[in-house]
Amino acid sequence: MSTDHTHDHSSCGGGGDHHRHGDAHGHSHGHSHAHGAEGRADLSGPAESPITVEVTRGSLVESLHRARACIVDAGGHVLASWGDIDAPVYPRSAIKSLQAIPLVESGALDAFGLGDEELALACASHNGEARHTELVRAWAERVGLTADDYECGAQIPYDAATAADLVRRGEAPTVFHNNCSGKHSGFLTTAKHRRERLKGYVRYEHPVQQRILGVMEQMTGQDLFGAPWGVDGCSIPTVGIPLGAIAYAMARIADPVDLPDARAQAVTRIAAAWGRHPFLIGGSGTFDTALMEAAGGAVLVKAGAEGVGCAVIPEQGIGIALKIEDGAARAREVALAALIRSTGALSEAQWARVPELLAAPLLNRAGARVGEVRPAAGWPG
Amino acid sequence: MSTDHTHDHSSCGGGGDHHRHGDAHGHSHGHSHAHGAEGRADLSGPAESPITVEVTRGSLVESLHRARACIVDAGGHVLASWGDIDAPVYPRSAIKSLQAIPLVESGALDAFGLGDEELALACASHNGEARHTELVRAWAERVGLTADDYECGAQIPYDAATAADLVRRGEAPTVFHNNCSGKHSGFLTTAKHRRERLKGYVRYEHPVQQRILGVMEQMTGQDLFGAPWGVDGCSIPTVGIPLGAIAYAMARIADPVDLPDARAQAVTRIAAAWGRHPFLIGGSGTFDTALMEAAGGAVLVKAGAEGVGCAVIPEQGIGIALKIEDGAARAREVALAALIRSTGALSEAQWARVPELLAAPLLNRAGARVGEVRPAAGWPG
Numbered sequence: 001m002s003t004d005h006t007h008d009h010s011s012c013g014g015g016g017d018h019h020r021h022g023d024a025h026g027h028s029h030g031h032s033h034a035h036g037a038e039g040r041a042d043l044s045g046p047a048e049s050p051i052t053v054e055v056t057r058g059s060l061v062e063s064l065h066r067a068r069a070c071i072v073d074a075g076g077h078v079l080a081s082w083g084d085i086d087a088p089v090y091p092r093s094a095i096k097s098l099q100a101i102p103l104v105e106s107g108a109l110d111a112f113g114l115g116d117e118e119l120a121l122a123c124a125s126h127n128g129e130a131r132h133t134e135l136v137r138a139w140a141e142r143v144g145l146t147a148d149d150y151e152c153g154a155q156i157p158y159d160a161a162t163a164a165d166l167v168r169r170g171e172a173p174t175v176f177h178n179n180c181s182g183k184h185s186g187f188l189t190t191a192k193h194r195r196e197r198l199k200g201y202v203r204y205e206h207p208v209q210q211r212i213l214g215v216m217e218q219m220t221g222q223d224l225f226g227a228p229w230g231v232d233g234c235s236i237p238t239v240g241i242p243l244g245a246i247a248y249a250m251a252r253i254a255d256p257v258d259l260p261d262a263r264a265q266a267v268t269r270i271a272a273a274w275g276r277h278p279f280l281i282g283g284s285g286t287f288d289t290a291l292m293e294a295a296g297g298a299v300l301v302k303a304g305a306e307g308v309g310c311a312v313i314p315e316q317g318i319g320i321a322l323k324i325e326d327g328a329a330r331a332r333e334v335a336l337a338a339l340i341r342s343t344g345a346l347s348e349a350q351w352a353r354v355p356e357l358l359a360a361p362l363l364n365r366a367g368a369r370v371g372e373v374r375p376a377a378g379w380p381g
Numbered sequence: 382m383s384t385d386h387t388h389d390h391s392s393c394g395g396g397g398d399h400h401r402h403g404d405a406h407g408h409s410h411g412h413s414h415a416h417g418a419e420g421r422a423d424l425s426g427p428a429e430s431p432i433t434v435e436v437t438r439g440s441l442v443e444s445l446h447r448a449r450a451c452i453v454d455a456g457g458h459v460l461a462s463w464g465d466i467d468a469p470v471y472p473r474s475a476i477k478s479l480q481a482i483p484l485v486e487s488g489a490l491d492a493f494g495l496g497d498e499e500l501a502l503a504c505a506s507h508n509g510e511a512r513h514t515e516l517v518r519a520w521a522e523r524v525g526l527t528a529d530d531y532e533c534g535a536q537i538p539y540d541a542a543t544a545a546d547l548v549r550r551g552e553a554p555t556v557f558h559n560n561c562s563g564k565h566s567g568f569l570t571t572a573k574h575r576r577e578r579l580k581g582y583v584r585y586e587h588p589v590q591q592r593i594l595g596v597m598e599q600m601t602g603q604d605l606f607g608a609p610w611g612v613d614g615c616s617i618p619t620v621g622i623p624l625g626a627i628a629y630a631m632a633r634i635a636d637p638v639d640l641p642d643a644r645a646q647a648v649t650r651i652a653a654a655w656g657r658h659p660f661l662i663g664g665s666g667t668f669d670t671a672l673m674e675a676a677g678g679a680v681l682v683k684a685g686a687e688g689v690g691c692a693v694i695p696e697q698g699i700g701i702a703l704k705i706e707d708g709a710a711r712a713r714e715v716a717l718a719a720l721i722r723s724t725g726a727l728s729e730a731q732w733a734r735v736p737e738l739l740a741a742p743l744l745n746r747a748g749a750r751v752g753e754v755r756p757a758a759g760w761p762g
Contacts, residue, residue, distance in 0.1 A: 046433065046442075055687070055708065057471060058609060058612060058619075059609040059610065059611065059621075060471060060609040062611070063687050063688065063706065063707050066447075066707075088441060090438060090443050152746065153745065153746030153747035155746050164548045168548055168549065168551070170549070178746065228439060228441040229440065230437075230439020230440065230441060230752060231438070231439060231749060232751075233745045233746050234745070234746060235745055238439075306436070306444050307444065325444065325707075326445060326446050326447075326707040326709055326712075327436065327444035328708075328709065331707075364612060364613065364615070364616055365533065365614050365615060365616070366532070366533075366616050367534070368612060
């Protein structure tokens with residue numbers, strides 16, 4: 001696999017947004033869609049994904065994952081790219097930081113006396129551990145929300161020990177255990193603050209989702225009218241966006257210099273909360289938490305379902321976006337680590353403390369190391 | 382993705398084995414390896430995997446899986462193939478039927494008064510449901526084995542309800558819950574019958590594994606001396622074998638006409654047990670069980686880890702082998718269904734009763750259908 005740097009310093013969506021954003025709080029377009037019309041279809045051939053992650057066992061590469069990725073700055077310049085970064089990708093949970101913008105910009109966060117921890121949870125795909133659910137429950141109570149208001153569905157906590165505890169106590173998982181419960185708390189808090197009806201806040205045409213669509217358009221520099229979309233695991237819309245534009249939005253969090261003041265302040269607060277609370281973003285044993293703890297705030301990362309990953313490197317003013325063709329989380333993790341390593345944002349001494357993030361050991365049921373998941377030859381860094 | 386039938390009727394390992402098999406019960410080669418020497422490395426580029434499975438969400442193909450596959454007859458003729466079928470693949474649990482041959486051939490099965498159910502469990506990757514574990518425990522008791530003899534490691538049952546029951550009762554999972562406990566019972570039963578030491582039966586150089594290596598060589602028509610190998614999830618060796626040769630071995634189960642008498646009888650018994658007990662092979666909600674129940678004995682299927690799948694179609698005397706490049710189970714399932722459908726072994730009325738095997742719905746946490754996993758255009762059938 002050879003790398004492809006041919007996009008160096010080409011432009012990526014940025015430099016000037018092509019539609020107006022007079023109302024920084026809302027979606028200023030009039031193109032709400034009827035529910036059920038899921039945008040234009042894009043069923044063309046697979047986007048080129050030229051860099052690979054290999055899964056070894058003994059003396060063989062047993063399986064292989066293909067990736068496309070890019071590193072972009074806040075001017076929209078593509079500093080490095082691999083494969084097709086123009087094809088649309090559902091960013092899934094990797095861009096919860098963008099979905100949290102209205103919570104800050106609307107004034108809802110401050111109006112309810114919420115802070116950094118809640119903001120971090122709005123950006124999180126958490127494990128459903130006690131620390132996560134207790135904070136989300138307290139947040140709901142403070143805002144006057146009940147479990148019935150949440151439309152994300154209940155979820156068995158990702159954290160196996162927490163899940164087993166629930167079973168042992170004979171308790172069913174709740175909406176608060178849903179890894180997205182912080183994000184949904186943010187949606188509901190914003191809707192409540194703006195006196196919008198809460199019911200149906202997950203639907204494409206609801207003001208909560210339309211507002212986020214506007215934020216996404218502005219931050220990615222894309223016209224998302226008619227863009228392909230689908231329903232996410234937690235029932236909200238997820239909209240197809242070119243991978244390069246996702247990285248661009250992350251770069252603008254890293255360096256919000258070109259954003260309107262209110263938005264620049266919002267993303268600065270979000271980035272600070274994201275970086276200060278690695279545990280709230282994921283939890284025990286998660287890649288995101290481990291990497292951010294190792295980085296000591298120098299890198300913000302966020303996983304998304306189906307092999308999407310994003311990173312923000314504030315000091316360098318750059319954003320990274322990654323899509324594993326087949327959607328595998330195990331590949332997303334080592335691939336994102338490799339990309340971050342290539343930026344030099346962590347010292348080699350920092351990486352040496354978390355070698356399992358760069359090459360993840362594969363253990364069998366007896367606990368023996370039988371292989372590993374690692375970037376194939378040809379990766380940067 | 383276009384299909385590739387260029388291998389039509391070319392030869393695949395079969396037609397005449399290139400080494401002697403005077404001792405049908407044992408591995409007649411003298412090339413036991415020292416532990417730790419894991420065969421020759423094969424780290425060449427990825428094998429071509431031209432057919433794809435697509436994962437849709439809303440109006441976009443969100444993720445994509447690549448596959449290679451072939452359909453072979455008992456004469457070693459490749460009836461159809463897609464991609465590289467010469468590159469080695471770890472067959473993992475997809476060839477437990479081959480690993481069960483010594484259990485029958487050695488006379489161990491009959492000597493201990495075991496039957497069809499035990500033989501099916503030897504071929505199984507079971508869910509660890511009560512029916513599975515009770516049978517395996519009874520088998521162990523009959524042979525005089527205890528949990529301490531098993532070297533597969535304990536495993537949380539695949540079946541979620543059974544796993545929750547264990548937690549509720551405060552019980553730890555045991556080796557009997559390991560999906561491979563039937564296979565390991567077969568290994569131990571054969572070793573006991575042949576008065577071999579039990580300890581270390583999972584190791585490459587132990588007579589149990591050497592005997593199986595010999596059976597694999599004969600059934601696949603391959604010289605596996607120095608072949609790449611690794612340690613499987615249950616601690617036994619898994620050896621790299623060309624995909625075409627794996628399909629060939631499956632075809633010889635379907636049509637054992639060219640096998641020595643003892644082996645032909647053994648595989649005929651194995652195939653019968655495999656087909657008669659779909660539930661024991663997998664369990665509630667598994668693809669293998671559902672497909673075999675739908676087929677009513679006309680097709681035998683077996684999943685392996687890392688996206689390997691095998692099928693045997695006795696009436697047509699053919700075998701099928703499949704490898705998903707990235708190892709995803711969700712892709713292996715619909716891909717194997719598509720290949721089986723192309724053979725006509727099931728009627729369209731039979732398929733109509735299990736549409737979810739051909740295109741698996743993708744549900745979100747609220748239970749809504751948000752996409753599906755399905756073969757892309759270009760598949761056979």
